[in-house]
Amino acid sequence: MMSIVKLKATDGTEFEFDSANPAGSGGMKDVYFSKDKKQVVGWYRKKPDYNAMERLRNIVGVYRERIFQQEGGAYWEPLFCWPTHIIEDQGHIGIVMPTYKSHFFFQYGSKNDDFLSIKGKEKEGKWFASANHQQKHLDPRERGNWLSYFTTCIKIARSVGRLHMAGLAHSDLSYKNVLVDPAGGNACIIDIDTLVVPGRYPPDVVGTPDFIAPEVMATLKLPVGDPKKHLPRIETDRHALAVLVYMYLLYRHPLRGRKIHDADPQKDEELGMGERALFIEHPSDSSNRSDPTSVKPGFLPFADTTKIPYTVCGPYLKEVFDKAFITGLHAPDHRPTVQDMETALVKTVDLAQPCANPNCDQKWFVFDNSTKPRCPFCGTAFVGPLPVLNLYSSRGGGKFLPDNHRLMVYSNQYLYPWHVSRLVFPSARLTEAQRKPVGYFVFHGGKWLLVNQSLPGLKDVGTGEAILPGNRVELKNDQKLLLSPEEGGRLIHIQMANV
Structure with a gap:
């Protein structure tokens, strides 16, 4: 039976909660759904003291603003269940929080x-x-x-x-x-x-x-x-x-x-x-x-x-x-x-590789730098040549130094901007353009190929041939491909394992 309670948060925002629809309870709070189930209110069983209240006010205020109200703040919203408001009612203190996303509940x-x-x-x-x-x-x-x-x-x-x-x-x-x-x-x-x-x-x-x-x-x-x-x-x-x-x-x-x-x-x-x-x-x-x-x-x-x-x-x-x-x-x-x-x-x-065994529980394994790689979970050996791409980056003066970073190749593996440049790292600060792949790998006709989608400076260092966007290049042992000529741009040195 629905029992809607209308309350105001300390900042004046109005909320409606269903006192007959508990969402759960923890060690400190009893939690109830809002009328539309988009939010919950967690009522503290013990009234927070002065310091705890000051902390709550900062959590829903300045600390929340530092993370969510700055550029890129939308990225963090699904990664935190962050309290948004404080409610006081008849001497009781509660906090309003967003309801967990549906994928955080067991479906099966x-x-x-x-x-x-x-x-x-x-x-x-x-x-x-x-x-x-x-x-x-x-x-x-x-x-x-x-x-x-x-x-x-x-x-x-x-x-x-x-x-x-x-x-x-x-x-x-x-x-x-x-x-x-x-x-x-x-x-x-x-x-x-x-x-x-x-x-x-x-x-x-x-x-x-x-x-x-x-x-x-x-x-x-x-x-x-x-x-x-x-x-x-x-x-x-x-x-x-x-x-x-x-x-x-x-x-x-x-x-x-x-x-x-x-x-x-x-x-x-x-x-x-x-x-x-x-x-x-x-x-x-x-x-x-x-x-x-x-x-x-x-x-x-x-x-x-x-x-x-x-x-x-x-x-x-x-x-x-x-x-x-x-x-x-x-x-x-x-x-x-x-x-x-x-x-x-x-x-x-x-370094991840898909396991060739369809019945493998883990489905993937990490390349162990061996000449004959196999899945450590089910023991299935990798079959065929396996390209290992060693990443080097420019540090000025035409010198390329190793980055202690490798990229393993598998069919339909993508190449991203953070592989192309040492100056790009896959973090929350990535722009939309930096999140898009610039190339991909495919095994076709018994050969490993890199298909260039949008790299303007891709070049085979050995032959001097430019691989323009829309074209592809076969991956060969000991081959060197320049991904970008710009500062911080990467060069990949290809080693063929399992041959």
């Missing part, structure tokens, strides 16, 4: 007639960060493929990076506070109302288990105000982000291995996630390796780090994970930034 539910009853419920990230959930419970149409998880992770990293650029920390980044839609490559950061501003608005929570940074876990019992106590901040977001990406790509936790630190489970948890936290794939200390014999079959092969090591994610992510879980695990200042993570993810996407 779980296997076996949705025995988990998740159809229509929110796609919390926890459903996609476990091999058991992935293989045993989720409908394949909800799962996406391995490449789509990279796209999802890029959006998460980019969103967290935007918060950090504004001087904000999420403070509770976890798979509960990030909605994901891997099938569509979508992500949305939620629970924005508890943002931390270092030195001004302290955190309300220490985080969610699995994602609490070791230094925070190790000092949990110290009283507030103790100078040795660590609280959530930008550096702890960096740890949580690295854990999220690792779990979404490898379906296991980077710190939960076989090592037991104390007979008391609570003490063991505090030590294993805090003071004595150890990467399960640490190169010189194997004492916390995961034990594949102790897990259910649904967690395999991902629980076995010897079969699916983190190196399957490629060299760029290996470097970032090493910084996050080895160098920076107990040294927050040495953790990779979110920009480091975003760059590694973007460059790894360029």
Whole structure:
């Protein structure tokens, strides 16, 4: 039965909410739909104190304006569920937020007639960060493929990076506070109302288990105000982000291995996630390796780090994970930034190859620089010649230096402006023109071809031949193609693998 309540926000905006139509509840709020279901209001069970109210006013005001009211602000709207208004009614405080997009609700539910009853419920990230959930419970149409998880992770990293650029920390980044839609490559950061501003608005929570940074876990019992106590901040977001990406790509936790630190489970948890936290794939200390014999079959092969090591994610992510879980695990200042993570993810996407096995669960794999590449998930070998494009860019004086960046070729793979110029990076700042492909690759007549769509300066360096827009060029081993003669323009050196 509909029970419409008309209320005014603190800025005078009028809203209509249905008090008989709850949208859910969390640890701090009870949430109800608006009359048209385009918005929700979350009523706090406990009235926020003065500092919390000031923070809320800034979140719906100046902080929101910094992100959404500037050039390119529309890009961020689907990536955050950002509160828009504050409502006060009879001593109760609530916040108005946009309703989650439809793709963040399970459409098909779980296997076996949705025995988990998740159809229509929110796609919390926890459903996609476990091999058991992935293989045993989720409908394949909800799962996406391995490449789509990279796209999802890029959006998460980019969103967290935007918060950090504004001087904000999420403070509770976890798979509960990030909605994901891997099938569509979508992500949305939620629970924005508890943002931390270092030195001004302290955190309300220490985080969610699995994602609490070791230094925070190790000092949990110290009283507030103790100078040795660590609280959530930008550096702890960096740890949580690295854990999220690792779990979404490898379906296991980077710190939960076989090592037991104390007979008391609570003490063991505090030590294993805090003071004595150890990467399960640490190169010189194997004492916390995961034990594949102790897990259910649904967690395999991902629980076995010897079969699916983190190196399957490629060299760029290996470097970032090493910084996050080895160098920076107990040294927050040495953790990779979110920009480091975003760059590694973007460059790894360029190393992706589709698996030739139609029954492969992951569908994609990352090229491992081997002469005979094969999918690490199903073992299927790549058949035929495989062009590997090494990117070099001009740095003045006619010199081209390596960019530590490769582009793998597959049929209907596109070439984009960020491949053509070192000065363009695929970020939220891309213009519409920069988002359009300038060429594509195709395997035709037993040959790999690059079709030039709109590059005016494409040239075969060896022959001096210009390849005009609308024409194509065959890719050959040791060939050099100039993509752009402008400053920062790229030259590609082609190597043929699997020949």
